[in-house]
Amino acid sequence: xxxxxxxxxxxxxxxxxxxxxxxxxxxxxxxxxxxxxxxxxxxxxxxxxxxxxxxxxxxxxxxxxxxxxxxxxxxxxxxxxxxxxxxxxxxxxxxxxxxxxxxxxxxxxxxxxxxxxxxxxxxxxxxxxxxxxxxxxxxxxxxxxxxxxxxxxxxxxxxxxxxxxxxxxxxxxxxxxxxxxxxxxxxxxxxxxxxxxxxxxxxxxxxxxxxxxxxxxxxxxxxxxxxxxxxxxxxxxxxxxxxxxxxxxxxxxxxxxxxxxxxxx
Amino acid sequence: xxxxxxxxxxxxxxxxxxxxxxxxxxxxxxxxxxxxxxxxxxxxxxxxxxxxxxxxxxxxxxxxxxxxxxxxxxxxxxxxxxxxxxxxxxxxxxxxxxxxxxxxxxxxxxxxxxxxxxxxxxxxxxxxxxxxxxxxxxxxxxxxxxxxxxxxxxxxxxxxxxxxxxxxxxxxxxxxxxxxxxxxxxxxxxxxxxxxxxxxxxxxxxxxxxxxxxxxxxxxxxxxxxxxxxxxxxxxxxxxxxxxxxxxxxxxxxxxxxxxxxxxx
DNA sequence: CGGCACTTTGATCGTGGTCAATAAGTGTGG
DNA sequence: CCACACTTATTGACCACGATCAAAGTGCCG
Numbered sequence: 001x002x003x004x005x006x007x008x009x010x011x012x013x014x015x016x017x018x019x020x021x022x023x024x025x026x027x028x029x030x031x032x033x034x035x036x037x038x039x040x041x042x043x044x045x046x047x048x049x050x051x052x053x054x055x056x057x058x059x060x061x062x063x064x065x066x067x068x069x070x071x072x073x074x075x076x077x078x079x080x081x082x083x084x085x086x087x088x089x090x091x092x093x094x095x096x097x098x099x100x101x102x103x104x105x106x107x108x109x110x111x112x113x114x115x116x117x118x119x120x121x122x123x124x125x126x127x128x129x130x131x132x133x134x135x136x137x138x139x140x141x142x143x144x145x146x147x148x149x150x151x152x153x154x155x156x157x158x159x160x161x162x163x164x165x166x167x168x169x170x171x172x173x174x175x176x177x178x179x180x181x182x183x184x185x186x187x188x189x190x191x192x193x194x195x196x197x198x199x200x201x202x203x204x205x206x207x208x209x210x211x212x213x214x215x216x217x218x219x220x221x222x223x224x225x226x227x228x229x230x231x232x233x234x235x236x237x238x239x240x241x242x243x244x245x246x247x248x249x250x251x252x253x254x255x256x257x258x259x260x261x262x263x264x265x
Numbered sequence: 266x267x268x269x270x271x272x273x274x275x276x277x278x279x280x281x282x283x284x285x286x287x288x289x290x291x292x293x294x295x296x297x298x299x300x301x302x303x304x305x306x307x308x309x310x311x312x313x314x315x316x317x318x319x320x321x322x323x324x325x326x327x328x329x330x331x332x333x334x335x336x337x338x339x340x341x342x343x344x345x346x347x348x349x350x351x352x353x354x355x356x357x358x359x360x361x362x363x364x365x366x367x368x369x370x371x372x373x374x375x376x377x378x379x380x381x382x383x384x385x386x387x388x389x390x391x392x393x394x395x396x397x398x399x400x401x402x403x404x405x406x407x408x409x410x411x412x413x414x415x416x417x418x419x420x421x422x423x424x425x426x427x428x429x430x431x432x433x434x435x436x437x438x439x440x441x442x443x444x445x446x447x448x449x450x451x452x453x454x455x456x457x458x459x460x461x462x463x464x465x466x467x468x469x470x471x472x473x474x475x476x477x478x479x480x481x482x483x484x485x486x487x488x489x490x491x492x493x494x495x496x497x498x499x500x501x502x503x504x505x506x507x508x509x510x511x512x513x514x515x516x517x518x519x520x521x522x523x524x525x526x527x528x529x530x
Numbered sequence: 531c532g533g534c535a536c537t538t539t540g541a542t543c544g545t546g547g548t549c550a551a552t553a554a555g556t557g558t559g560g
Numbered sequence: 561c562c563a564c565a566c567t568t569a570t571t572g573a574c575c576a577c578g579a580t581c582a583a584a585g586t587g588c589c590g
């Protein structure tokens with residue numbers, strides 16, 4: 001339907017990154033062993049391929065394209081043919097929907113190991129774009145169906161991931177419907193920190209792979225309100241900022257209580 | 266964790282309805298043919314058992330308890346053991362979450378054919394309660410896993426339903442995050458009408474199986490705001506009310522435009 | 531017909547949105 | 561390495577939508 005990426009290939013650190021649609025032309029390197037194996041999912045407990053054995057992993061890798069993508073690059077748009085399913089191997093991305101009048105909302109953020117764009121429908125109900133530099137695994141939808149037949153455990157895994165996403169999205173509904181601006185921001189920071197901890201991040205400082213505008217679009221607020229809420233949390237001494245793209249939680253219990261809505265309305 | 270139902274069995278039309286936990290003591294009538302078959306799911310395109318053949322349906326029926334439930338009856342609570350999966354065969358229900366301070370939000374409404382309470386986690390992340398009189402099919406989680414092995418198509422069906430719920434929930438996120446009160450109410454009425462049409466309802470009048478408070482808790486508003494929004498739509502001549510539990514859409518295009526957010530807010 | 535739950539409508543208040551100006555952080559070229 | 565340009569964040573002043581508090585109205589049941 002729409003071109004996912006502009007003309008010129010983005011360049012970072014002197015190495016050309018593949019704007020996503022260019023990957024269409026890449027030679028699919030069929031299973032040549034460990035080198036082609038999808039590290040991003042195979043290596044972790046969060047990923048799609050977590051339950052697969054080595055042989056199945058190689059089979060999977062043969063069906064998968066692995067591509068580096070520049071920050072702020074659309075992977076697919078709302079309304080596009082749902083011809084592929086994506087796994088985020090590294091980096092951060094967000095899923096967005098647009099209203100006819102141009103208002104935009106982010107449905108959720110995705111980190112390494114998360115799947116994106118899996119749907120039984122024929123077209124994507126939302127768009128996806130990277131927030132940071134990222135590595136993406138892409139599988140053709142029809143090849144994936146064939147994989148399901150060869151490795152039934154994979155279908156079970158999809159079901160688990162899908163149910164997990166559903167739970168996360170329901171949590172988001174609760175936050176949007178019932179939490180105040182400051183509570184939502186606390187909730188967001190905390191869940192971002194927890195997601196990074198689940199992925200093995202150590203130490204007190206977490207990545208903040210999003211601008212105030214990104215956060216606002218996720219939380220149903222404006223960028224000014226997000227900024228005010230962050231400032232308030234900082235002044236209370238509950239969080240600390242390190243530059244623009246990192247933060248630290250200094251009073252987790254207080255932040256958690258606020259995020260859970262224990263402030264009394 | 267918590268008792269789902271109070272002591273006395275609710276009685277409607279002189280016939281005792283089973284408060285849900287009482288069903289635990291009911292004899293499970295194993296597959297005695299068509300009479301025990303789960304009509305609620307087997308008969309429609311929306312249900313869990315839609316893709317099953319007659320033999321598989323009987324097998325399924327043997328594993329399923331079918332129970333009539335009174336209006337406003339909790340089926341399970343947030344935090345309960347996720348020991349069963351439920352299908353709504355008739356009637357309407359809602360899924361709710363509560364915050365520690367007592368604020369309550371509805372995650373979504375469910376109509377005939379929808380599944381409730383399916384999760385890979387060990388406990389329910391939300392509670393479910395009927396809005397109207399309803400008929401529920403209940404399957405033990407472990408028996409369901411066994412069913413998955415006997416009828417792989419069933420797992421695929423669960424995946425589809427799960428993905429469908431995810432899409433609906435994401436839509437809800439968009440509505441909560443970006444639509445005004447009136448737009449949300451328009452969106453709600455329209456999607457309720459569409460859900461009933463998908464289930465075969467004919468004619469211009471739709472059930473409204475929810476009070477203003479129910480709708481408010483679903484849309485992240487107060488009951489007064491919902492009432493005002495409904496009145497406004499009525500005064501514009503876009504909808505009509507028929508008593509307290511039915512409504513009619515008289516200007517669908519206008520309502521749809523509003524619900525989609527084309528008002529340029 | 532009476533009682534009750536739900537709904538509607540009104541008046542006032544507060545959170546967060548909007549518009550606007552300043553400050554901090556980041557990247558680039560001299 | 562510093563200066564400049566640009567992006568992103570912060571803070572302030574004001575306003576509007578929806579929340580809150582309160583009272584009257586309507587439909588539904590016994």
